[in-house]
Amino acid sequence: MSKNAPTTLGSNPTKLQPALSVEDLEVVYTVRGVDRAVLRGVSFSVAPGEAYGLVGESGCGKSTTAYAALRYLPSNGKIVGGHVRVGGRDLTEMTDDELQQFRAHEASMVYQDPSQALNPTLRVGKQIIESFTLLGHDNATAATMAVEALKKVRIADPTRVMDRYPFQLSGGMQQRVVIAMALACNPTLLVLDEPTTGLDATVEAEVLDLVRVLRQESDAAVLLIAHNLGIIRGLCDRVGVMYAGRIVEEGPSAQVFDDPRHPYTVGLLRSLPRHGVRKTERALATIPGILPLIGSDLPTCVYVDRCPIATDLCRTTMPPVVPVGNKGDRFTLCHHPDQIAAIEEPAVSVNISVLAPSDENPGVLELSHVSKTFKQRNLSIPALVDVELDLAVGETLGIVGESGSGKSTLAKAILGIEAADSGGSVSLDGRVVMASTVGRTADDKRSMQMIFQNPDSALNRSWSVRHILTRSVEKLTNIKGDAANQRVEQLAEHLRLTPRHLDLKPRQLSGGLKQRVAIARAFAGDPRIVVCDEPTSALDVSVQAAILNLLADLQTEQKTSYVFITHDMGVVRYLADRIAVMYLGRIQEIGPTDDVFNGPNHPYTEALLSAIPSVDGEIVTRIRLEGEIPSPANPPSGCVFHPRCPRVIPGVCEVTEPPLREVSPGHAMRCHIPVAELIELQRKPSK
Amino acid sequence: MSATQPTTSGLSERKQARRENWRLIVRRPAFIVGVAIVLFWVICALFPDFIAPHHPLDYRTGKHLPPGWGHLFGTDSTGRDVLSRVVAGARDVLRIAPAAAILGVFFGVILGLLQGYLGGWVDLLASRIVEAFLSLPVVLVGLLAITTLGRSNVVVIGVVAVLFTPIVARTVRAAVLAERELDYVTSAKLRGESKAFIMFREILPNVSGPIIVELTVRMGYAVFTVATLSFLGAGPPPPSPDWGVQVSDTYNNLIADFWWPTFFPAMAIASLVIAVSLIADSVQSVLEAS
Known part of the structure; x- marks a missing residue:
């Protein structure tokens, strides 16, 4: 590998020849016939066995750098300056054949979405074996090597997995298979581009653990792209912070995150x-x-x-x-x-303690025995099972859980987008409302609105912002004409949108501004309850902060109650007064935010909490979940969590479903394990 | 540069994007050729007297002449100048084909929106009817229309529109199916909008891209289909200089080597179909890329 190493390096053993060295790299994209600079002189190097992370907001050039490191740019991208050297060889000077050889033998890439990296029509085994036969091994050897490779990525039953099609594997399993294929050629350089972004928190933790272990087993240089700073901190030795196509700060991850200098x-x-x-x-x-x-x-x-x-x-x-x-x-x-x-820390903006729900605060929303069963052919799939919830005026209830836990179905049932099954009821101000939005009164509709995850999808892209807001004002408040216009302008001002923004179309706005418009629309009729479905997960962290501040401000002023669905435990801790943890359509734990974060916890909550990759490098009790969420069409017997529960009590948990039991005032969970025992099991290690 | 407001730069960027898109279309040789040919025929249709050397019905030469200096495209069996007839024939096809295409797209859009958004039995029923229609040969429908409704330009427009409606509906339906899953539709439902409002005011503007593409593509097919129908006798009766009519009038004489009265109107049809297709292709590829 070091055949081309300059002799001068030999004298300095600490300065190994880097596995990847990017020098003054400049890349442009041709958009509508014009070359536009994306990378403006990026330089960094990664030593063999080292992990280097790139962070920054979307559009900073992180992924472009990753792709350029393998000279794998989209057809409209080209390298216009600088060099990329892997193992001493310059990629920018390679012919197409050399490049192909290089990619086959020396470098691998793992993408964000494993389901797109695998061919859906071929069995997994065939695809892994192929990655070995491509390297020149015969079929029999390749098959054995494939089994070994799957064992290496901690797949317990390789032969069974190899016999399956990609869609029969969970996202975490798929990503393991992709990693196994990436490691097939024993690469000099492994590029991971947001490898866990599409995965649930507990699965993400699993995959990251795997990458951590594999790093010790191989001496590949790792280039990791992630927008989640916690992942970079947990996995990378060094980090480069990118902004507008330049690395603005670089250093050991712990130092950069604890003591930033840019x-x-x-x-x-x-x-x-x-x-x-x-x-x-x-x-x-x-x-x-x-x-x-x-x-x-x-x-x-x-x-x-x-x-x-x-x-x-x-x-x-x-x-x-x-x-x-x-x-x-x-x-x-x-x-x-x-x-x-x-640089000043932001001041305490408002006294939000008025929001804390108290006994005097009347309830605004009450869900009683709410279930939702989807019918699919002859199968009935219970997506929501007997949910009991209440929400006080001005309160924020956080709903957390992995995908498939029923969070979104709960939101839809509250709003009536999916009518809940008969037998349960949704009450607004103590009055039962119709199950379906269509049946609800105009005032009910005004009182309950929603903020969506993706503002691109939530805003009609052919309407101007003014049109969007005016329509909502007119429809929800019955104010028409000039008065409506005035209200739209007030609303916009309130959400810090300038009058100029009103005449633009959504796609002319940045992600944060778009989400502001979506929030303005939800607040057009002074709602009592706003359901927020992951409103910041599509946004960059600096924009997320602005939106969270805005939501908190609006709540203080208008005493709006929020049902806040999220998978981000940091966000829910910041904003929620109470948290409900859902699994397989059931509420497993519910309680005040501090109680949920301090424990004792339901083992599922415990797993969610230990899956958070912390940017502060805090030590957390780590428990890991095995397997995947079972199909809601066929839920496990007894406690639905028992097949994955690390603290399962055999003979009890699989037999009876535990009731929702209060462990302290307002804090309840469904678990057979006695509270005292849970406290003992979950005692945090002292730092 | 650094001091510009994000909004103003956003505005100018959008204008610029549109201008750049336009420039990309205009720069395509296919587009230029297509537009040039169509423009030529439009001028022929508007001012036939300036281009045609003779009146299309003037048979005073009385002789069946091959192409030559006096008559560039020759004359037909009754002695009329073929070039003049081809030029004059542009008027009919350029009125009928766009009218038929627009009408077909209009009904197709409505049907597609209803099918895609309402779904369920509406979609099921309409889909079956559409499939039944698509399985009918154009020629058969044309002949049926002539025998029952008689021959006129209105019948031709009607038949082509009816034939195009299900094809357009299928495209629009697919676009609406993707669109109705987006959250702005949910948001509209949450504030209590009617189904008609959601279909025509919320969704329709967002599927305009495929509709524009479909319209340009249908224009090309319309020229072709209109020519076919008038060849079959659905259009205006002879001695109209309509291209389809000319071909059907003269093709019997092909056997006797009188190829020019058939060849030139046929080439006129082909050139217009190709020209419109070239434009449609350019519009489609640029719209779909951006």
Whole structure:
């Protein structure tokens, strides 16, 4: 591998020849006939056996860098400057044949969505064997090697898995198979592009554990792209923070995240809800402004427009590479790294304690025995089973659980998009409302609105923002004409949209602005209850912070109640007053946020909590779940969680379903294990 | 540059995107050729007297002449100038084909929206009827229409529109099926919008891309189908210079080597069909890429 190594490196054993070295890389995309700069001189290197992470908001050039590292750009992308060297060989000078050989033998890539990386019409085994026969092994050897490869990625029963089609495997299993195939050629370089983004938290934790173990077994250099800073911290030795096609800060992950030295890194980290901060304590920091468009002319510091400490020097001169510390392993691209400490923390914005639900706060929503059964041919699939919930005025109820747990069905049942089964009831202000939206009164509709996950899908793309808001105002409040226009303008101002935004179409707005419009629409008729279905999961963290602040502010002013569905435990901890944990259509645990985070917990909650990749490097009790969520059409006997429960009591859990039992005031869970025992089992290790 | 507001740059970016899209279409040689041919025929239809050397019904030459200097495309069996007749014939097809295509797309859009959005038995029933229609040969439907309704341009427009409606409906239905799963439709339901409002005001503008593509593609087919129907005798009666009528009038003489009175109107049909297809292809590929 080191056949081309320059002799000068031999004298310095600590400076091995890097497995991947990217030098001053410049990439452009041709969009509508014009070349637009995406990477503006990216340089970094990854040593053999090292893991290097790239972080930054979407559009910063992370994925482009990853693809360029294998010279695998989309057809409209091209490298216009710089070099990419893997094992000393320059990819930018390779012919197509050499490149193909290189990709087959020396580098591998794992993508975001494993179901797209596998051929759905071929058995898994055939696909893995193929990745070995391509390397020149005969069929018999390849078959044995395939079994070995699956064992290596901790698949317990390789022969059975090989006999299946990809769709018969869970997402986590599929990603293991993809990783096994990626490791087939024993690559010099392994590129992971958001490898766990599409997976549930508990599965993500499993896959990350696997990658961690595999790193120790192989000496491949790993380049990991992730927007989740916790994943990078947990997995990478070093991290590069990217902004607008440049690496603005680089260094050992722990140091960069604990003591950032570039204003962008500071902004990124402060916009995360960390260290268990709650909305009652302080607002989240945000980064004002937006990322420059690709192809923009950025002659000086790329971050200058959004930087809180920018000076005239920053606007006129390109910042130098400033070393941080004296070990030579960190740098920041900033004129004023000494001013970082001067960046102010956001002040406590509002006293949100008025929101805390109390006995005086009357309930606004009550769900009693709500079930939802979907009929599919002759099969009845219970998606929601006997859900009991209440919600106080001005309260936020967080709903967490993995995909398939019934979170979204619950939201739809509350709103009447999917009418709940007869036998249960949804009550608004103590009055039972019709199960289906169509049957509800205009006032019921006004009172319950929704904020969706993806603003691109939630806003009609051929309507202007003004049209969208006016229609909602007219329809929900019966205000017409000039009065409606006035209300739209007030609404927009309230959500910090300028009058100019009103005349734009959704696609002319950034993701955060779009979500503001969607929120404005939900608030058009002064709703009592707003169901938020993962409203920030499609957004970057700095935008997420702004939206969470906005939701908290609106709630303070209007005493709106939120049902907040999310998979992000940090977000739910920041915003929710109470949390309900769902599994297979049932509420497994419900209680005040602090109680849920401090325990004792239902073992499923415990697993969810230990799956959070922490950006702070906190130690958490780690329990892992085996297998996958069973099909709701055929739920397990007794406690539905027992087949995956690490704390299962044989002879009890599979026989009877535990009742929802109160362990402390307002904190209840469905578990057979006595509370005292749970407390003992879940005692946190001291730091 | 650095000081521009995100919104203003967004606005100009959108305008620019549209301009760049337009430039991409215009830059395609296929588009230019297509537009040039169509424009030529439009001018022929509007000002036949400027281009045609003779009147299309003027048979005073009285001789069946092959193409030559006096008559570039020759004359037909009754001595009329073929070039003049081809030029004059553009008017009929350029009125009938677009009218038929627009009418067919109009009904197809309505049917497709109803099928896609309402689903259920409406979709099931309409789909079966559509399939039944699609299985009927164009020629058969044309002959049936002539015998029952008589021959006129209105009948031709009606028959082509009826034949196109199910084809367009199928495309629109597919687009609506994807669209109705989006959350803005859920949001409209949550504020109590009617089904008609959701279909025509919310969804329709968002499926305009495929509809525009379908319209341009149908135009090309319409030219072809209109020519076929008038060849069969559904269109205006002879001595109309309609291209289809000319071909059907003269093809019997092909055996006697009088190829020009049939060949030139046939080429006119082909050139217009190809030209419209070239335009349709360019529009489609640029719209689908962006």
